[in-house]
Amino acid sequence: MSDYQIKYSVLLSVAIEQLFYQNKICPAYKVEPVLDIMCVPTEECKSIMNNLDMLFRTSGNSGGFTVLGRVSGKNGGGNDLLRFQPGKTMKLSFWMILRNPDLLGFNDLPLQPPDNQFYYFSNQVADLAAPRNSLHLTKDATGVKGINELITLSRSTYRFHFGAAVTAGTAKVKHKLTGAEVLPWSIVNIAGQADLAFNLSTLLPGICELYINNVLEDTFYYADSMPTQPVFGIIECALSPLLPANYRVIEPDRSLKPPAPQYLIRFKNRQTLWRYTVELLPNSPLYLEMAALSPANKIIFLNKLNIVSNDTGVTFKKGVVSDTAIQFVSMSALPLKEKYVSGSSATHDPLTLSLKKLIGDPQEDAVKTDLPCPPVGTINNLSIPFIYSDIFLTL
Numbered sequence: 471m472s473d474y475q476i477k478y479s480v481l482l483s484v485a486i487e488q489l490f491y492q493n494k495i496c497p498a499y500k501v502e503p504v505l506d507i508m509c510v511p512t513e514e515c516k517s518i519m520n521n522l523d524m525l526f527r528t529s530g531n532s533g534g535f536t537v538l539g540r541v542s543g544k545n546g547g548g549n550d551l552l553r554f555q556p557g558k559t560m561k562l563s564f565w566m567i568l569r570n571p572d573l574l575g576f577n578d579l580p581l582q583p584p585d586n587q588f589y590y591f592s593n594q595v596a597d598l599a600a601p602r603n604s605l606h607l608t609k610d611a612t613g614v615k616g617i618n619e620l621i622t623l624s625r626s627t628y629r630f631h632f633g634a635a636v637t638a639g640t641a642k643v644k645h646k647l648t649g650a651e652v653l654p655w656s657i658v659n660i661a662g663q664a665d666l667a668f669n670l671s672t673l674l675p676g677i678c679e680l681y682i683n684n685v686l687e688d689t690f691y692y693a694d695s696m697p698t699q700p701v702f703g704i705i706e707c708a709l710s711p712l713l714p715a716n717y718r719v720i721e722p723d724r725s726l727k728p729p730a731p732q733y734l735i736r737f738k739n740r741q742t743l744w745r746y747t748v749e750l751l752p753n754s755p756l757y758l759e760m761a762a763l764s765p766a767n768k769i770i771f772l773n774k775l776n777i778v779s780n781d782t783g784v785t786f787k788k789g790v791v792s793d794t795a796i797q798f799v800s801m802s803a804l805p806l807k808e809k810y811v812s813g814s815s816a817t818h819d820p821l822t823l824s825l826k827k828l829i830g831d832p833q834e835d836a837v838k839t840d841l842p843c844p845p846v847g848t849i850n851n852l853s854i855p856f857i858y859s860d861i862f863l864t865l
Contacts, residue, residue, distance in 0.1 A: 478538040479550045480730040486533035490576045490739040491808045495533040503530035506570035512563040522554045549725040556709040559648045568702040576806045576846040577737040589703025590621040593717050603732045613736030622690040628668040636664040643668050646677040741803035742859040748796045754865040774829045780822045781812040
């Protein structure tokens with residue numbers, strides 16, 4: 471009696487990369503990785519994977535996940551054949567659950583996106599040059615950029631205000647993947663403008679488009695249900711055999727062409743101006759030393775007071791100066807990192823910052839060494855376009 475064997479092969483994998491971290495994935499760890507974003511299948515995706523006998527596996531080493539599918543037999547080229555054929559408009563969707571809000575600060579993301587928007591990533595990308603082992607799911611090949619991936623989120627009731635009157639039969643919402651259409655259940659025309667309302671409950675979750683007089687007026691994402699945890703975004707992987715060959719999951723003959731597509735979402739680290747504010751207490755040595763100087767000598771002293779580093783690319787200039795506080799601001803915006811190293815060091819020494827006085831004189835001396843690098847949880851964007859990382863010191 472022979473054993474009955476069921477075989478699964480990898481359909482696709484998704485990696486989430488954050489350049490802020492030294493390992494590009496998550497905070498340094500010794501036992502198990504703790505991810506900033508947790509990916510979970512949507513309810514629609516769970517149903518599809520159950521019907522098609524697919525498996526979902528999280529991957530701490532990549533920050534993402536892997537999907538496997540049941541296979542049976544091979545095609546003429548020796549590639550595995552899926553046991554069950556997906557429909558041409560089927561997709562696998564995965565919620566991106568936000569577990570570490572600090573990533574909104576140290577990653578280069580819009581600081582104040584609208585409350586009704588989230589991030590949308592899809593494998594429907596037209597980049598024939600992208601390698602199979604690094605297929606970006608972002609519109610820009612280098613990673614998430616600006617508002618490119620932000621999209622408006624709608625639940626079952628979708629409303630839209632239009633700047634002109636709308637007649638019946640000229641407005642519709644179209645589901646982009648399936649082509650299904652919905653007409654408005656309400657059109658209210660007042661003073662030459664219109665308020666439209668649609669019931670989207672008959673549609674599958676996904677990207678939808680609003681057309682008025684056959685002109686595209688809005689694009690949004692319809693979600694029939696939402697997780698209870700904070701949602702950062704959603705990832706959609708279409709299973710259509712008509713996708714570009716490099717992004718395709720399943721071939722037209724139901725086969726899986728190795729290697730399986732490896733999708734990538736890359737978050738670049740934010741660059742900020744580092745601003746140190748040094749408060750001088752009345753009894754501090756630096757305050758007393760400056761207070762004893764004449765106005766002319768005080769100017770000379772301040773000109774030779776600065777923050778210095780062991781990296782030639784990290785330099786500072788003075789900002790606001792008073793008798794009780796002195797600001798030092800980096801000459802250029804610097805990328806935020808989990809761990810800072812000197813770019814001038816051949817041995818990759820840790821970045822060191824010191825406040826020094828009498829710079830260039832024989833009496834040059836350190837006022838304070840081992841200055842802290844910027845905190846990642848707070849970003850000062852009150853002076854757009856300049857974004858600051860503020861560090862406060864007391865001497």
